Amino acid sequence: MTARLVVAVDGPAAAGKGTLARALAEALGLPYLDTGLLYRGVGRRMLDAGLSPEADAGGEARALLPIDLARSDLRTPEVDRAASLVAAQPAVRAALLAFQRGFGAAHGAVLDGRDIGTVIFPDAPVKLFVTASVPARAERRWRQLNPGRNPDLGTLRVVAAELEARDRADAARAVAPLRAAADAVEIDSDRLDARGVLETALDIVKARGFAPGPHQRPSL
């Protein structure tokens, strides 16, 4: 039986965490969890209930269902802000902790978020912190949401300001703030395309003694 591999992928908004984490999970034969969806789902539930995302969201976090994560309206600017606001609440983070730990505990997993390497899996054997410049992240996020179109500079400035505001809030909160774990390896995705980021990450995984491939799953 091979050792359980948990890969923590943290970083600021729209840095390319999801793209990397999904590709890594595929290459390593591991399940993937986008933990941001959990906070987006809670934020969405607060908005739907007509509640301010700054009000106590613990009840909505405890009531979160898989169907809340499958919605197509979780990536709007309104939900970006709501997710960041509910994510600052200790009761929300506490309600979502066991699910995230359980997801990775049995067979290993790749998880992306803000606090995977610092709080959820502080003992993860591989921790990556993905960064990119604000303009690169703003353009990437806009293109994700508007495929096949070209952004104008004014629009990109608005997206950049929203990303920076959310990063500031995520980094400044008292509970599980956005920051790289002391033992995380930083990957700057400005100078690399998606394949380059994946190759860099796979080299780090191999250097930790884990080999890519489905044999990564523990035998029963």
Ligand code: CDP
């Ligand atoms: O995709 P993007 O990087 O813009 O955001 P996300 O990963 O979907 O996360 C949305 C929000 O949820 C973040 O701004 C954080 O406030 C919060 N979050 C968190 O606090 N902890 C996590 N592990 C994941 C997300």
